[in-house]
Amino acid sequence: MADRPLQITAGLLALLIATLVLGTALALASQSGGASLHPADWSAIRFTILQALLSTAFSCALAIPTARALMRRRFPGRQALILLMGAPFLLPVIVAVLGLLTIYGRSGLLNAALQAVGIAPISIYGLWGVVLAHVFFNLPLATRILLNGWHAIPAERFRLAETLNLPSLFRHIELPMLRATLPGAALSIFLVCLTSFVVALTLGGGPKATTLELAIYQALRFDFDPGKAALLAAIQFAICTAAVTLSARFTLPSALGAGLDRSLVLRAPKGRKAQDAIVITAGALFLLLPLFAVLIEGLPALPFLPIEVWQAATRSIWMALASAALSTTAALTLAQATARKGSRLLELSAMLPLSASGLVLGTGLFLMVRPYIRPEDVALPVTILVNALMSLPFLYRLLFPEAQALHAAYDRLAQAMALTGWPRLRYLTLPRLARPLGLGTGLAAALSMGDLGVIALFAGQGQATLPLVVQRLSGAYRMDEAAAAALLLVALSFTLFALCDLGGRRAAP
Amino acid sequence: MLHLDHLTLTVDGFRLSADWSIETGTKLALLGGSGEGKSTLLMGLAGFLPPTSGRILWQGRDLAALSPAERPMAILFQDQNLFPHLTLGQNLGLALNPRMKLTAADHARIAQVLDRLGLSGMQSRKPADLSGGQQGRAALGRVLLQARPILLLDEPFAALGPALKADLLALVSDLAAEAGTTVVMVTHDPADATRFADQVVLVHDGVADTPLETKAIFADPPAALRAYLGP
Numbered sequence: 001m002a003d004r005p006l007q008i009t010a011g012l013l014a015l016l017i018a019t020l021v022l023g024t025a026l027a028l029a030s031q032s033g034g035a036s037l038h039p040a041d042w043s044a045i046r047f048t049i050l051q052a053l054l055s056t057a058f059s060c061a062l063a064i065p066t067a068r069a070l071m072r073r074r075f076p077g078r079q080a081l082i083l084l085m086g087a088p089f090l091l092p093v094i095v096a097v098l099g100l101l102t103i104y105g106r107s108g109l110l111n112a113a114l115q116a117v118g119i120a121p122i123s124i125y126g127l128w129g130v131v132l133a134h135v136f137f138n139l140p141l142a143t144r145i146l147l148n149g150w151h152a153i154p155a156e157r158f159r160l161a162e163t164l165n166l167p168s169l170f171r172h173i174e175l176p177m178l179r180a181t182l183p184g185a186a187l188s189i190f191l192v193c194l195t196s197f198v199v200a201l202t203l204g205g206g207p208k209a210t211t212l213e214l215a216i217y218q219a220l221r222f223d224f225d226p227g228k229a230a231l232l233a234a235i236q237f238a239i240c241t242a243a244v245t246l247s248a249r250f251t252l253p254s255a256l257g258a259g260l261d262r263s264l265v266l267r268a269p270k271g272r273k274a275q276d277a278i279v280i281t282a283g284a285l286f287l288l289l290p291l292f293a294v295l296i297e298g299l300p301a302l303p304f305l306p307i308e309v310w311q312a313a314t315r316s317i318w319m320a321l322a323s324a325a326l327s328t329t330a331a332l333t334l335a336q337a338t339a340r341k342g343s344r345l346l347e348l349s350a351m352l353p354l355s356a357s358g359l360v361l362g363t364g365l366f367l368m369v370r371p372y373i374r375p376e377d378v379a380l381p382v383t384i385l386v387n388a389l390m391s392l393p394f395l396y397r398l399l400f401p402e403a404q405a406l407h408a409a410y411d412r413l414a415q416a417m418a419l420t421g422w423p424r425l426r427y428l429t430l431p432r433l434a435r436p437l438g439l440g441t442g443l444a445a446a447l448s449m450g451d452l453g454v455i456a457l458f459a460g461q462g463q464a465t466l467p468l469v470v471q472r473l474s475g476a477y478r479m480d481e482a483a484a485a486a487l488l489l490v491a492l493s494f495t496l497f498a499l500c501d502l503g504g505r506r507a508a509p
Numbered sequence: 510m511l512h513l514d515h516l517t518l519t520v521d522g523f524r525l526s527a528d529w530s531i532e533t534g535t536k537l538a539l540l541g542g543s544g545e546g547k548s549t550l551l552m553g554l555a556g557f558l559p560p561t562s563g564r565i566l567w568q569g570r571d572l573a574a575l576s577p578a579e580r581p582m583a584i585l586f587q588d589q590n591l592f593p594h595l596t597l598g599q600n601l602g603l604a605l606n607p608r609m610k611l612t613a614a615d616h617a618r619i620a621q622v623l624d625r626l627g628l629s630g631m632q633s634r635k636p637a638d639l640s641g642g643q644q645g646r647a648a649l650g651r652v653l654l655q656a657r658p659i660l661l662l663d664e665p666f667a668a669l670g671p672a673l674k675a676d677l678l679a680l681v682s683d684l685a686a687e688a689g690t691t692v693v694m695v696t697h698d699p700a701d702a703t704r705f706a707d708q709v710v711l712v713h714d715g716v717a718d719t720p721l722e723t724k725a726i727f728a729d730p731p732a733a734l735r736a737y738l739g740p
Contacts, residue, residue: 409589412557417655418578418607427609431594509594509635 003340005421010337013330014349020389021352024364025237031367032231040207041228044215045235047204051127051211052193055134056186062135063142063185064178066283069276070143071150081284082147085140088287090443090497092450093137093198094467095486098474099290100124100133100203102297102483109293129203130211134196138189140287149181187247194243195236195357198452202471212236213359220457226367233363241355294490298483309469309485313492316449316466319384320496324445326388328437331395332403336429339403340411350396353389361386362454376460383455383465387448394447395440402436431509438504442497449493466492511535511659511691513717516563518546518553524561525549527717531708533568533658536685536692537720538702541712542737547695550717551663554693555584567659583652585665590648591636597623597647598632604654622650626680642673649677653684660685662694678705699738703727713737 070082088096104110104124111121124132153173161173200211210218212232219229331350338346353361365382366375375382406429414420414428430437452467459468466489473482512530519525525546531537539547552558554565556577565572567581577584591600601619602611611619623629626646636644645666652660662681666674682705685692696702702709708720713733730738 410592412577412586413589413592415557415577416555416584417603418576419603420607423607423609427595427599427603428592 003337003420006333006337007341010333010346013333014346017330017349017352017389017392020365020385021356021361023368024356024361025234027364027368028230028234028237028360032227032234035225035227035231037231040210041215041232043207044210044212044232045239047127047209048194048211048213048236048239051130051134051200052190054127054131055138055193056190058131058135059138059142059189060182060186062139062283063146065279066139066143067146067150068174069279069283070147073276073280075280081280082144084287085144088137088140090446090450090493091137092452092467092470092486092489092493093133093196094202094452094470094474095294095450095490096136096290097133097199097202098470098482098486099294100129100136101474102293102479103290104129104132109289125203125205126209130199130209133199133203134193136286136290138192139283141192142185142189143283145181145185146178149177153177184247187243191240191243191247191354194240195359197357197359197456198467198471201452201456202474212239213357216359216363217457220363220366226370229363230367233360236360237356240357240360244351244354294483294486297480298485298487301480301484302487305481305484305488308464309466309481309488311462312464312466312469313488315380315463316489317492317496319380319387319465320445320449323384323387323391323448324441324500326384327391327395327444327448328441330388331392331399331440332429332433332437335396335399335403336407338400339407347396347400351393354393358386358390358451358453359457361389362457366457375458376463379455379458379460379463382458383451384448386454387451388444390451391444391447395444398436398440398443399433402433406432431507434507434509435504438507439501441504442500445500446493446497449496450489510566510568511693512564512566512569514564514566516553516565517561518549518558519561520549520558523549524715525553525712525717526563526715527710528563529710529717529719531691531720533691534685534689535720536682536705536707537694538706538709538723539693539695539712539717540697540699540702540709540734540737542697545712546715546717547697547712548663550712551584551661551693551695554659555582555661556580580659581657582659582661583655583657584661584663585648585652586663587665587667590651590665591644593636596633596635597628597639597650600636600647601650601654604651618654619650622653625653626650641669642677645669645673645677646680649681649684656688658689659691659693662692664695664697674701675704681705699727711737 102108114121157173197213200214204210204214212235216229216232219225219232334346334350362382369378410428414424419428450467452471455465455468470482470485470489473485510530510532513527515528517524517526527550539550541547553560556575572580598619602609605615623631626649628643628646639647666677703723706723709723709726710720711718711733
């Protein structure tokens with residue numbers, strides 16, 4: 001058939017991804033032979049799961065009243081607030097951590113307030129700091145998923161409930177919706193928290209608050225114990241795979257879903273206005289204060305940033321673009337091939353990176369190349385590759401339905417017109433898919449731009465990316481410069497995203 | 510001659526068989542109710558559906574190995590006959606060269622075809638900017654430029670009103686007569702068949718019957734046609 005080259009390319013690509021991910025697992029398993037688990041490692045496993053469970057529970061529990069309040073109230077800035085809740089997905093973790101430190105840190109606003117009224121200061125470091133940061137990221141995500149759930153309820157059902165004068169809207173409408181959306185939401189949040197590295201690196205640490213990811217990093221970077229790193233990474237791999245396999249049973253919700261503009265009349269119960277106002281204000285402050293703090297602290301220092309920061313920024317930009325190009329090309333190839341032939345194996349390969357974290361993949365690749373090449377020599381290419389792999393599942397999920405719709409509508413016409421290969425890509429696929437391709441490239445670029453994982457393992461002299469520079473500056477307590485660099489990082493990430501997304505929209509017919 | 514030699518097509522457990530031939534230049538209507546397999550037969554002819562058994566021959570040559578684009582056929586679908594993001598000029602250009610490397614002569618041919626179809630100077634319009642009737646004409650322009658000896662029509666004008674549909678069918682008739690094109694048209698409307706076709710194939714109960722002269726078949730309808738036409 002005419003699309004054989006595509007199928008062959010996609011097959012090879014799937015093989016490459018499987019080799020990278022499963023080869024990593026194999027390398028980890030084979031190199032962890034000599035190492036054994038110490039009590040500290042067991043406590044890292046326990047802490048990893050405990051913090052992920054707590055973060056998931058708090059994010060989901062708080063999302064329910066927040067989504068409900070947003071659903072039944074109309075106020076100026078509501079749309080902006082909902083839009084803003086999508087931002088943490090693209091927000092570099094290190095920036096958020098910096099913001100949280102400014103509010104809740106040792107000399108932050110909260111402790112200053114507590115001190116003024118004579119209460120002993122609290123510490124953000126440890127379990128509760130890690131959970132706080134994770135809730136900061138995932139509460140908005142969960143809220144958006146639940147809002148989507150609310151919006152997906154047919155208006156007829158609300159009208160039916162009203163005509164029947166049902167005593168409990170919760171039992172007959174909200175509860176079934178929660179039952180359908182919450183398990184999937186909880187699992188995706190659990191996965192994110194399980195593999196989060198930067199939060200543990202900055203707010204965790206010590207015997208009581210070390211996650212597996214952090215333990216891997218320490219084993220490689222400080223103890224030079226590759227066997228131990230391999231063993232820990234293999235365990236992390238196994239836990240992730242278990243969680244992903246479990247989540248495959250649920251339809252994972254997409255927080256990126258559009259359609260939050262439909263206005264639905266949800267009648268608010270009387271006398272709850274104050275309660276809703278408090279919930280919405282608290283949620284908005286929780287989200288906005290840390291971001292404002294970075295802005296206010298960083299802005300004055302922005303013009304005086306050292307040259308290294310600008311160099312790192314340039315490096316980060318081209319790495320993000322390279323990684324986004326790789327990831328988008330791979331996702332488009334796999335999505336197109338699956339849409340035409342529907343092979344589950346291709347789809348599986350696109351989802352495979354979910355079963356590992358960036359740091360675990362990086363560790364595996366490090367161990368694989370170590371006998372032949374100095375890791376510093378390949379730090380940048382490996383980071384680009386790992387970041388591309390980590391965005392692949394998101395991009396695939398974004399592109400596949402679009403590729404499928406395109407195939408259903410125009411494949412026969414294209415076949416009848418002998419439109420194959422490059423002309424088909426140029427005159428049919430790229431123009432018809434410009435919008436999701438732009439959005440996907442933007443997402444991948446922003447995710448890669450803000451990522452701080454693999455690069456922290458390998459970066460040699462003069463190889464730091466912008467997030468790593470932010471982390472080093474804040475580690476050295478040069479907080480003004482750290483905030484300014486963080487501000488630059490956010491601005492660049494969102495600009496990259498916006499430019500790609502806009503480019504896609506412009507190019508769309 | 511188009512020859513269906515003990516042809517069987519299968520889709521999701523539904524079987525359709527046909528075993529007959531028509532002369533070059535015939536205008537044939539495939540008539541039958543929805544779900545009887547008219548479109549299935551057309552997709553088989555066009556090469557989107559490989560035969561379960563039997564052969565399709567054109568001028569004695571088996572078409573089995575040919576892809577839809579390589580077959581001596583052009584097809585008009587029920588919808589999606591033009592790419593909506595491309596201009597008329599580009600859509601018609603693709604019919605001449607999928608790589609869109611068009612010579613001055615190609616451009617002249619496109620302009621000529623548009624003139625013939627009453628779409629003069631509309632090269633830079635997109636399909637959405639045209640009326641339903643104009644879109645139908647533009648799609649015809651596409652198959653005209655493909656210049657294949659067989660034209661397959663899968664009820665392409667069904668969404669248009671009766672007058673427009675009759676206009677377009679008359680246009681197809683004229684163009685087919687000019688070029689000696691063999692036309693196979695799917696329709697559920699007996700009026701289309703009487704107006705347009707030289708011969709009619711009834712499609713019913715998993716069989717595409719042997720073609721009969723249009724006048725003869727309506728003058729003395731077989732049982733299956735009587736059942737389809739109703740009292």
